[in-house]
Amino acid sequence: MDTLSALTERLLSAATKAGADSADAIATDGRAVSIEVRDAALEHAERAEGIEIGLRVLIGKRQACVSASDTSDATIAEMADRAVAMARIAPEDSNIGLADPGQLARDWDVASLDLIDDAPEPAPAAMQAAAAEAEAIALGHDGISQVQSAAASYSRNAIHLAATNGFSGGYERSSHALYCVAITGSGTEMERDHFGESRIYHTDLPTPETVGRRAAERALSRAGARKPPTGAYPVLFDERIAASLIGHLLQASNGTMIARGSSWLRDRLGKPVLPKGLDLVESPHRPRVSGSKPFDGEGLPTQARKIIDDGVLTGWTLDLATGRKLGLESTGNAARGTSSPPSPSITNVVLTPGDASPKDLLRDMGTGLLVTGLIGSSINATTGDYSRGASGFWVENGEVTYPVNECTIAGNLHDMLASIRPSNDARPYLSRVVPSLLVEGLTLAGE
Numbered sequence: 001m002d003t004l005s006a007l008t009e010r011l012l013s014a015a016t017k018a019g020a021d022s023a024d025a026i027a028t029d030g031r032a033v034s035i036e037v038r039d040a041a042l043e044h045a046e047r048a049e050g051i052e053i054g055l056r057v058l059i060g061k062r063q064a065c066v067s068a069s070d071t072s073d074a075t076i077a078e079m080a081d082r083a084v085a086m087a088r089i090a091p092e093d094s095n096i097g098l099a100d101p102g103q104l105a106r107d108w109d110v111a112s113l114d115l116i117d118d119a120p121e122p123a124p125a126a127m128q129a130a131a132a133e134a135e136a137i138a139l140g141h142d143g144i145s146q147v148q149s150a151a152a153s154y155s156r157n158a159i160h161l162a163a164t165n166g167f168s169g170g171y172e173r174s175s176h177a178l179y180c181v182a183i184t185g186s187g188t189e190m191e192r193d194h195f196g197e198s199r200i201y202h203t204d205l206p207t208p209e210t211v212g213r214r215a216a217e218r219a220l221s222r223a224g225a226r227k228p229p230t231g232a233y234p235v236l237f238d239e240r241i242a243a244s245l246i247g248h249l250l251q252a253s254n255g256t257m258i259a260r261g262s263s264w265l266r267d268r269l270g271k272p273v274l275p276k277g278l279d280l281v282e283s284p285h286r287p288r289v290s291g292s293k294p295f296d297g298e299g300l301p302t303q304a305r306k307i308i309d310d311g312v313l314t315g316w317t318l319d320l321a322t323g324r325k326l327g328l329e330s331t332g333n334a335a336r337g338t339s340s341p342p343s344p345s346i347t348n349v350v351l352t353p354g355d356a357s358p359k360d361l362l363r364d365m366g367t368g369l370l371v372t373g374l375i376g377s378s379i380n381a382t383t384g385d386y387s388r389g390a391s392g393f394w395v396e397n398g399e400v401t402y403p404v405n406e407c408t409i410a411g412n413l414h415d416m417l418a419s420i421r422p423s424n425d426a427r428p429y430l431s432r433v434v435p436s437l438l439v440e441g442l443t444l445a446g447e
Contacts, residue, residue: 004029004051004160004170007071011055012164014080020057020087022098024163024298026338028052032155035127037135038147042128054338057083058097062090067339095324096341098165098298103330105301108294110171114287116156117174117201127152130178130208137212138182143223144216148181148192154202161336167299175290176202180211182219191225191405193218193373199429200288218372221393225403228394228446234368235409235442236361238392239425241374243432245439246280246351248379248386248413249273253307253315255322255344257381264384264413265313272311274417277352280308284332284347291348291431297336302347305331317344350433354422361423361438363398369444370395371409384413407446416442 002010004027011025031049035042054067057080064086066079135150153176160170179196195214199205206214237245249265257263265273274280284302286292296302298320306314316326319334319342335345362370375389387410393400419440426435 002071004158005162005168007051007053008160008162008168010073010076011053011080012162014076015055015057015083016164018057018077018080018084019059020080020084021059022164023055023057024098024161024167025056026054026159026161026336028157028159028338030155030157031121032153033121033124033127034151034153035124035131036149036151037128037131038149040132040136045124045128052338053079054336055079055083056341057087059084059087061092061094061096062087063093063096063341064090065339065341093321095321097320098163099167099300099320099330101166104165104167104299105169105295108169108301110294112287113171113285113292113294115171115173115200115292117176119202121156122152122154122176122202127154133208134178134180134212134215137209138180138216141182141213141216141220143184143220144182145186145190146183147215148183150180150212151178153177161295161297161299163299165299169295169299171294173290174200176200176205178205178208178211180215182212182215184219184223189224191219191222191403193222198290200290204288204429222391222403222405225391225405227406228369228404228444230446231444232441233444234365235439235444236358236365236368236370236395237437237439238370238372239358239423239427239434239436241371242437243430243434244374245416245420245437246349246432246434249280249417250307250317250346250349252381252384252413253313253317255316255318255326258316259322259325262381264380264382268313269315271313272418273313273414274308274311275420276311278308278311278420278422279306279352281306281350282347283350286348289348289429289431291346293347296332297334297342298330300330300332300334302332307349317346319344348431348433351422351426351435353424353426353435356421356423358423358425358436361421361436362395362400365395365438366398367396369393369404369407369409370400379413386411386413386416404446407444409442409444411439411442
């Protein structure tokens with residue numbers, strides 16, 4: 001069978017033969033297993049594996065993308081012919097085009113990223129046993145009425161990218177996950193919460209006992225939840241959901257949004273958007289982290305950069321096309337699928353931590369809301385107006401007093417991000433290393 005590298009070369013050869021001026025090709029080979037248990041019995045088992053190929057052809061300033069899961073010579077030739085025919089009638093875009101050879105990544109060290117667990121693929125029976133143990137541990141806690149889901153999963157994926165500008169490179173990535181959702185109460189008194197993690201190495205996963213226990217403890221802490229008072233209060237975003245707040249900033253600084261003029265950050269380049277002293281750093285080469293990669297989806301080298309430097313927004317997240325449209329250089333952030341052209345995407349980010357613990361921030365906030373869960377989303381991409389359903393715990397005099405549900409928090413991202421105060425509890429192995437964040441003066445709609 002062809003290697004992924006050979007597959008991409010066959011795709012490029014077919015594209016050139018079909019009349020493409022230039023082309024790039026991507027090939028992926030993946031396998032994934034997921035196991036779910038319920039009441040100690042197997043509830044669902046799924047395995048997927050296969051090769052996917054994608055081809056982008058360019059004719060002048062026109063392009064087209066095609067994809068397939070069949071790697072036969074006939075299919076590849078048909079893909080190339082179809083892509084060229086589509087490109088000839090596609091609208092012109094003066095910003096598209098492959099990277100110049102001098103822009104391409106030349107040397108990279110995939111091994112240093114440590115993205116592959118070379119241990120044997122876990123047996124489905126072992127995955128089922130781990131999920132069943134997590135479920136049993138959760139159900140063993142008084143007050144847990146049921147476990148909605150206990151699941152284990154594994155995947156391993158390889159990718160290879162090549163282009164007619166001379167680039168060719170690939171890498172692999174593995175993932176192991178264990179997850180449990182526990183429920184306390186019944187009917188209208190039912191409350192649920194969860195715990196789980198995904199790691200590159202199976203040995204880095206928390207034990208089934210830890211997963212089941214944490215899920216149960218979180219669910220039990222929510223028993224008797226009720227609506228909080230309505231008003232303007234400080235809100236502490238718990239570490240497990242704080243990254244969503246930074247995610248809105250990352251989305252707004254994406255070059256695609258800026259090029260469309262639809263971002264609430266469009267006029268903030270070179271201006272403060274976070275408090276002074278805070279950096280937001282993209283770090284695509286962190287070992288054993290899911291978002292790490294040696295090069296981007298256009299073959300450019302990935303590199304660390306400060307998106308926010310001392311509170312100030314320094315630049316946009318760009319691929320080649322959006323960079324050209326904005327008159328800027330690519331930041332090496334192109335992401336690519338088999339059926340679509342490159343687009344800007346973030347890898348790993350780290351927000352400067354604070355010195356205070358979450359308990360310190362609770363004490364300092366006095367009275368307000370600790371948010372541990374968010375549902376729904378109403379974010380105005382142009383203005384930054386923010387509104388989300390929330391659950392968590394009401395805080396009075398710096399102490400948690402009762403669990404909260406069915407409330408809405410609202411504000412504006414400009415003001416929210418400008419006032420954040422980070423804690424020191426970020427998990428360093430996540431792709432987005434963001435600690436708990438205290439935000440002043442949000443509007444809370446409850447009772």
